[in-house]
Amino acid sequence: MIKKFKESFSINLRTLIARAYVRIVATHREGSWIFLNGLTGIISLASYVYLYRNLGAKKIYEGFVIIGSFILAFWINVLWSIASQLYWEKLSGNLRYFIIAPCSKMAILIGMSFGGIYMILLRSSFVLFLAFFVFKTPLKYFNPLLIFLTFFITLFGLYGLGMAFSSLYLLWGREAWHLSSLFQEPIYAFSGLYYPIRVLPIFIVIIFSLIPLTLGLDAMRQCFYGKEAEGLLNVYLELIILTFLSIIFIFLSYLSLKKMEEVARKKGTLIERWQ
Amino acid sequence: MYKMQSRDKRYMGIDYPIKTVDLKRFYGKICALNGVSIKVNEGEIFGLLGPNGAGKTTLIRILTTLLLPTSGKAYVLGYDVEKEYREIRKRINMVSGGEEVGYGILTVQETLYLFSQFYGLPLKETRKRISELSDLLDLGPHLQKRVSRLSTGLRQRMNIARGFINNPDCIFLDEPTMGLDVESSINVRKFIKRWVKEKEGKTILLTTHNMYEAEELCDRIAIINKGEIFACDTPKGLKDLVKKEDIYEFEIKAKEYETKKIDDFYILEKKRLEGERFYIKIRAPKNIPFEKLIKEIRKDNTEIISFKKIEPTLEEVFVKLVGKSFEEVERE
Numbered sequence: 001m002i003k004k005f006k007e008s009f010s011i012n013l014r015t016l017i018a019r020a021y022v023r024i025v026a027t028h029r030e031g032s033w034i035f036l037n038g039l040t041g042i043i044s045l046a047s048y049v050y051l052y053r054n055l056g057a058k059k060i061y062e063g064f065v066i067i068g069s070f071i072l073a074f075w076i077n078v079l080w081s082i083a084s085q086l087y088w089e090k091l092s093g094n095l096r097y098f099i100i101a102p103c104s105k106m107a108i109l110i111g112m113s114f115g116g117i118y119m120i121l122l123r124s125s126f127v128l129f130l131a132f133f134v135f136k137t138p139l140k141y142f143n144p145l146l147i148f149l150t151f152f153i154t155l156f157g158l159y160g161l162g163m164a165f166s167s168l169y170l171l172w173g174r175e176a177w178h179l180s181s182l183f184q185e186p187i188y189a190f191s192g193l194y195y196p197i198r199v200l201p202i203f204i205v206i207i208f209s210l211i212p213l214t215l216g217l218d219a220m221r222q223c224f225y226g227k228e229a230e231g232l233l234n235v236y237l238e239l240i241i242l243t244f245l246s247i248i249f250i251f252l253s254y255l256s257l258k259k260m261e262e263v264a265r266k267k268g269t270l271i272e273r274w275q
Numbered sequence: 276m277y278k279m280q281s282r283d284k285r286y287m288g289i290d291y292p293i294k295t296v297d298l299k300r301f302y303g304k305i306c307a308l309n310g311v312s313i314k315v316n317e318g319e320i321f322g323l324l325g326p327n328g329a330g331k332t333t334l335i336r337i338l339t340t341l342l343l344p345t346s347g348k349a350y351v352l353g354y355d356v357e358k359e360y361r362e363i364r365k366r367i368n369m370v371s372g373g374e375e376v377g378y379g380i381l382t383v384q385e386t387l388y389l390f391s392q393f394y395g396l397p398l399k400e401t402r403k404r405i406s407e408l409s410d411l412l413d414l415g416p417h418l419q420k421r422v423s424r425l426s427t428g429l430r431q432r433m434n435i436a437r438g439f440i441n442n443p444d445c446i447f448l449d450e451p452t453m454g455l456d457v458e459s460s461i462n463v464r465k466f467i468k469r470w471v472k473e474k475e476g477k478t479i480l481l482t483t484h485n486m487y488e489a490e491e492l493c494d495r496i497a498i499i500n501k502g503e504i505f506a507c508d509t510p511k512g513l514k515d516l517v518k519k520e521d522i523y524e525f526e527i528k529a530k531e532y533e534t535k536k537i538d539d540f541y542i543l544e545k546k547r548l549e550g551e552r553f554y555i556k557i558r559a560p561k562n563i564p565f566e567k568l569i570k571e572i573r574k575d576n577t578e579i580i581s582f583k584k585i586e587p588t589l590e591e592v593f594v595k596l597v598g599k600s601f602e603e604v605e606r607e
Contacts, residue, residue, distance in 0.1 A: 011395030018392030026380045093374040097437075100339050101393035102365040108393075268302060268333075268342045 012107035019108050023115025038126040045069045049135050060225050062137040068193035073124045075213045077116045079180040082162030087169050105257050113159040140225045147223045153242045154216025160249030167260035196230040215242050289353045292317050292478040298347035307333040309502040322493030323482040326601040330502040331482035335447045339369045367445045370438035372453030379423030383433050394441035408436040428459035448481040486589040505596040514587045517595045521559045522585040528578040
């Protein structure tokens, strides 16, 4: 029993590291990507900063935008590189080799997520520091431990949701880019990326709080700006909800992967290229 | 890394590394496999020969645990494909032709490392296997090249190395030389033959619609069409099915050579090549000795310059069994 567990743990850990390695290598091999992507990030961010300045909004609104933009990059990565990834793997012909391998498919997805986090963390940190430096936006508080905890739990939830989506995308049988677009656009408006979520009607807040981006962002802002951030709930309560959501998403991703494989074996078309 | 135990258990009473019993698979109302029963021996290269849409890939998908059968049973290395698929996955691998596996941004070496880790290979072992396989497949000079910069032939060789990286007990090759040029195909076939010969107790199931490939590689071949196995034998055994008479081609030197019936031999074709040199094609019933034919030809001071025996092709076997050629079946 212990031997079997050790064997299984070893294979899944190796799988996780190897799959993360693909994205880490890609990040460094195409280093200019970080710079160029970061630069375009700063430009789109600048438009909101100058908009708030022209409107005479409070200075911390600029901080909202910067933090929002930092977290948004992870959400886009979740949609286009985690949720859609099994679909891309199917098109490239890799998916069937993932399926027939003895490793857990969850290990592959977690590896992808770690690789994605590394990739976006480099890019977004570059944007974050450049933005605070260029726009000289003040920070009220700085509690590194709480910031790290909030950030970590938000990513846990976001990537957990992405992993759950990855199998669902295949099960729904839709083109991945349509689904990603569908999830991307409304989030810009309703997750409070550019303003406090409190300004929206409560039913919208509740619905969009199911996406960890909304509460994670709200909690992050509170970590930096305290009460001035006009947070939705107490940070610690938000972290508890986020942790709960993350566990559900991870469990859901395990179930949906299992279901996807079951349906694929029955129907014979789900994981095959061009079908 | 998983330890292979399948051989020790002698396939748990199943006796064959691959065995299917009355295997059926339907896609809706379309029947892809209709009662396929095969038994593949250990150490054998077993071929499935049939036109596109014959059911070869469906059978491979079932045996590699990608697809469930509608009914019937299939066992790989003694494990049931339906219930014990996890055990099978530890011990097998698959290579399909015409695929672009991996990631363009990775090098060949990194790609092989990636796939080896899905099987839990320790790094030292991975390095050793990559080195071995790259020697055998002549990939050594290309290990540091990015996958996106490889030619089709090199990419397929990398794909083959990927399939063999976990040293599987049983490997499934689905049209492994599809889309390759002649030289690459020869190299791949050489590698497959060498692998099964050098490694003890390995089994290969190969699908192809290339008659030459099937004949060159396979110890036994099953001819499949519309989901049914029509015959299963060695290449020679299959050819014997259609070989009621022997066909010979001669180049002879004679003053004149009449087209005529000579006892039990029939001249099928005759043409003058140059001056007194003629080409003749003769059909001889199997029970008549070859010496008698030679004697008949040499009559009237005829000199034999060269001759060869014409063997029936697997295409002819297929036509005899199915009633149509590959092309005709694929056109339908």
